[in-house]
Amino acid sequence: MNAKAAGRANNPAHGEEAAATRARFEEEALKHLDALYRTALRMTRNPSDAEDLVQDALVRGYRFYDRFEPGTNFRAWLFKILTNTYINSYRRKQGRPQESSLEDTEEFFLYNQLSNDGERVTDVEDTVLDRLGADSIQRAIDQLPPQFRTTVQLSDVEGLSYAEIAEATGVAKGTVMSRLFRGRRQLQRALWDQAQAAGFTSGSKVHLDGASETGNGSNGVVAKSGGGVR
Amino acid sequence: MINCGDCARALNSYLDRELSDEDIVQVRHHLDACGGCLYLYQFEESLRRLVRVRCQEQGAPESLRTRITMTLAIERRRLEQSRPRPRAADID
Numbered sequence: 001m002n003a004k005a006a007g008r009a010n011n012p013a014h015g016e017e018a019a020a021t022r023a024r025f026e027e028e029a030l031k032h033l034d035a036l037y038r039t040a041l042r043m044t045r046n047p048s049d050a051e052d053l054v055q056d057a058l059v060r061g062y063r064f065y066d067r068f069e070p071g072t073n074f075r076a077w078l079f080k081i082l083t084n085t086y087i088n089s090y091r092r093k094q095g096r097p098q099e100s101s102l103e104d105t106e107e108f109f110l111y112n113q114l115s116n117d118g119e120r121v122t123d124v125e126d127t128v129l130d131r132l133g134a135d136s137i138q139r140a141i142d143q144l145p146p147q148f149r150t151t152v153q154l155s156d157v158e159g160l161s162y163a164e165i166a167e168a169t170g171v172a173k174g175t176v177m178s179r180l181f182r183g184r185r186q187l188q189r190a191l192w193d194q195a196q197a198a199g200f201t202s203g204s205k206v207h208l209d210g211a212s213e214t215g216n217g218s219n220g221v222v223a224k225s226g227g228g229v230r
Numbered sequence: 231m232i233n234c235g236d237c238a239r240a241l242n243s244y245l246d247r248e249l250s251d252e253d254i255v256q257v258r259h260h261l262d263a264c265g266g267c268l269y270l271y272q273f274e275e276s277l278r279r280l281v282r283v284r285c286q287e288q289g290a291p292e293s294l295r296t297r298i299t300m301t302l303a304i305e306r307r308r309l310e311q312s313r314p315r316p317r318a319a320d321i322d
Contacts, residue, residue, distance in 0.1 A: 030298070030299075034286075037290035114273075124280045188277075
């Protein structure tokens with residue numbers, strides 16, 4: 001116990017106050033549970049580890065809630081604890097990350113792939129990409145190197161700002177921007193690979209021919225299966 | 231007035247709502263005037279939406295929510311018991 005916490009523990013008035021504060025932590029933290037779990041799943045790529053990671057992170061957050069400065073960003077603070085817990089406890093046992101084969105993808109790769117022959121595409125829903133279900137898209141994100149993966153997840157799925165991601169991942173805002181820049185280019189390539197692996201892009205015919213109903217139907221089934229990621 | 235290259239470079243930050251007000255105006259003006267860049271913008275925006283919406287379909291399992299509530303309750307008791315209690319000391 002540090003000196004500050006010891007001082008508080010000796011203050012009888014602090015007990016009830018601390019209990020009320022911690023009750024507030026639980027209420028506020030659980031609002032972000034889905035986002036924390038999704039991000040943990042991208043970090044660990046394993047549902048069971050992801051659950052353990054979120055639980056460990058929230059227990060840590062609960063313990064150290066008195067170090068959270070009211071008025072600052074609670075969501076970014078929670079994600080920071082998640083990131084730190086992952087680095088300290090989980091990353092080690094996962095070994096070296098796989099080398100990514102996604103380097104050197106051009107920017108706007110998908111738009112260029114889908115817009116050939118002078119025909120411009122303005123909505124992914126009119127393309128084969130619309131047939132990618134949640135599982136395929138998550139697999140594509142999982143192809144990214146770890147630091148890009150978390151940054152892209154926090155930005156493009158969870159909607160955190162550059163400043164929030166910088167806080168959550170412990171890097172400068174400029175680093176967040178360069179990770180997003182490279183990570184998104186790699187994600188576009190990975191999404192394309194997923195579409196190809198599913199047989200959606202064989203041959204040159206990459207646009208849907210009014211088949212979006214079929215596409216949506218199968219996506220719905222994939223999405224509902226939820227939990228399983230691999 | 232920015233050109234297509236400037237617009238393409240600014241596009242992701244524009245979609246992220248991370249541009250200055252001044253730069254937002256510049257990008258908007260360009261998109262109003264340039265069909266090619268507008269198509270690209272619309273495509274990239276729809277791609278962002280696809281990724282976000284599909285991935286957000288997945289939430290935490292209900293069992294995790296329950297487990298965390300229980301774990302925090304245990305942690306609360308642990309923290310309360312580890313704190314010196316003057317009254318209990320008097321009785322002892």
